[in-house]
Amino acid sequence: MSEIQSAPPAAAIAEADVPWLSDDEQRAWRAYLRGSRALEVILDAELQAVGVSLAEYELLSMLSEAPCLTMRMSKLADQTVQSRSRVTHTATRLQRRGWVERHPAPDDGRGIQLHLTDDGLAAVRFAARVHATGVQEHLIRQMDPALFRSLGDAMDKVRTHLLGEQPANYNP
Amino acid sequence: MSEIQSAPPAAAIAEADVPWLSDDEQRAWRAYLRGSRALEVILDAELQAVGVSLAEYELLSMLSEAPCLTMRMSKLADQTVQSRSRVTHTATRLQRRGWVERHPAPDDGRGIQLHLTDDGLAAVRFAARVHATGVQEHLIRQMDPALFRSLGDAMDKVRTHLLGEQPANYNP
DNA sequence: CAACAATGGTTGATATTTCAATTATTCCCC
DNA sequence: GGGGAATAATTGAAATATCAACCATTGTTG
Numbered sequence: 278m279s280e281i282q283s284a285p286p287a288a289a290i291a292e293a294d295v296p297w298l299s300d301d302e303q304r305a306w307r308a309y310l311r312g313s314r315a316l317e318v319i320l321d322a323e324l325q326a327v328g329v330s331l332a333e334y335e336l337l338s339m340l341s342e343a344p345c346l347t348m349r350m351s352k353l354a355d356q357t358v359q360s361r362s363r364v365t366h367t368a369t370r371l372q373r374r375g376w377v378e379r380h381p382a383p384d385d386g387r388g389i390q391l392h393l394t395d396d397g398l399a400a401v402r403f404a405a406r407v408h409a410t411g412v413q414e415h416l417i418r419q420m421d422p423a424l425f426r427s428l429g430d431a432m433d434k435v436r437t438h439l440l441g442e443q444p445a446n447y448n449p
Numbered sequence: 450m451s452e453i454q455s456a457p458p459a460a461a462i463a464e465a466d467v468p469w470l471s472d473d474e475q476r477a478w479r480a481y482l483r484g485s486r487a488l489e490v491i492l493d494a495e496l497q498a499v500g501v502s503l504a505e506y507e508l509l510s511m512l513s514e515a516p517c518l519t520m521r522m523s524k525l526a527d528q529t530v531q532s533r534s535r536v537t538h539t540a541t542r543l544q545r546r547g548w549v550e551r552h553p554a555p556d557d558g559r560g561i562q563l564h565l566t567d568d569g570l571a572a573v574r575f576a577a578r579v580h581a582t583g584v585q586e587h588l589i590r591q592m593d594p595a596l597f598r599s600l601g602d603a604m605d606k607v608r609t610h611l612l613g614e615q616p617a618n619y620n621p
Numbered sequence: 622c623a624a625c626a627a628t629g630g631t632t633g634a635t636a637t638t639t640c641a642a643t644t645a646t647t648c649c650c651c
Numbered sequence: 652g653g654g655g656a657a658t659a660a661t662t663g664a665a666a667t668a669t670c671a672a673c674c675a676t677t678g679t680t681g
Contacts, residue, residue, distance in 0.1 A: 301598075302584075302589060302597075305597060305598065305601025305602075305604075305605075306584055306588070308602075308604045308605035308608055309588075309600060309601060309604040311528075311529075311608045312604035312605060312606075312607040312611070312612075313607075314529075314530040315530050315607065315608060315611040315612050316607055316611065356483075357483075358483050358486040359486075409469050409470050412470065412474075412478055413470070415607065415610060415611060416478070416481075417470075417474060419606040419607050419609075420606050420607075424599060424602060425474075425477060425603065426473075426477065427596060427599035427600065428477065428481060428599065428600060428604075429473075429476065429477025429478070429480050429481060430477075430480075430592075430596060431591075431597065431599065431600040432480045432481040432483075432484035433477075433480035433484065434591040434592050434596075435484040435485075435487065435488055435587065435591050435592075436480055436483045436484035436487060437591075438587060438591045439487040439488065439491060439587060440483065440484075440487050
């Protein structure tokens with residue numbers, strides 16, 4: 278984010294051989310940064326109000342959709358774009374609440390399968406309603422469907438670029 | 450995020466009186482979640498590599514554009530969508546590095562003006578190049594200009610909804 | 622002008638995240 | 652089959668973020 282635009286220091290202009298952002302790009306990027314931050318803040322707060330953080334919810338939600346309510350730690354980390362370490366810690370906390378269990382992976386001695394318990398399923402079902410409502414209200418309702426589709430397309434390109442080809446709802 | 454789609458538990462379907470997400474919405478929302486997370490991760494990592502976190506960079510960058518390189522703590526918090534407490538802590542760390550100074554606000558006895566030092570300005574100028582390059586590479590280059598504009602528009606609507614009317618580059 | 626609410630900012634305890642090892646297992650390949 | 656590289660997950664310490672309580676000042680109201 279260049280400080281050059283609103284207070285151009287003579288020295289800095291000379292070295293403009295790197296792709297600065299144009300005014301329009303700058304504006305769009307700022308809107309993105311602030312909007313996405315605010316969105317995450319409110320969705321997290323709404324979930325916290327019912328006792329789950331957004332990060333926790335994402336894990337639980339992935340699990341709830343997985344076959345047998347079970348998924349490997351590393352896949353969970355990949356799909357939620359969280360570090361392995363973070364998933365480990367979060368899983369430990371969820372386990373303390375009795376929402377998940379750890380089981381050794383049958384096929385790979387190094388692996389752990391995280392399994393959603395009945396209590397966990399109940400919790401995530403409840404949270405899912407809160408979350409879906411929030412997404413509708415704060416994101417989808419704020420624009421017409423075409424624009425929302427564009428948003429999805431745009432972010433899908435970013436996702437693909439950074440994370441590779443798997444589609445948004447890939448499971449195996 | 451409803452678990453209903455890929456593993457519909459009979460019980461949950463009955464209580465469908467809340468706005469679940471449609472398949473398309475779900476896909477777009479997932480793309481957004483993962484894409485935005487991945488984007489933040491990489492932009493943060495690129496900045497960390499030159500010694501600044503994204504959160505720190507945002508503060509420094511705002512300061513660098515402000516008149517007299519100076520801004521009130523609370524405005525900084527508002528504009529970066531961070532809590533006041535967080536801004537306080539971050540400012541303290543930046544101060545330890547000699548990048549910002551605190552001065553009492555002339556007009557309001559409660560207020561503090563954060564001022565960017567010369568070292569801070571140098572640091573943010575350097576970081577800005579890294580950041581702008583990352584935004585170009587990972588976001589802008591990944592889509593055609595029209596789509597990027599749509600992205601900006603979409604997030605601007607979200608921002609307005611959640612944060613109010615101020616435009617993305619409002620200063621006073 | 623006295624009370625009292627609201628604002629601006631800080632503080633410190635607590636919770637979470639990151640980071641750099643560490644362990645165990647599997648994969649590869651000679 | 653043995654040795655080393657890669658992968659899966661965990662650990663604990665350090666960095667950072669959140670939360671609630673707090674102090675000082677300002678604004679408001681009667």
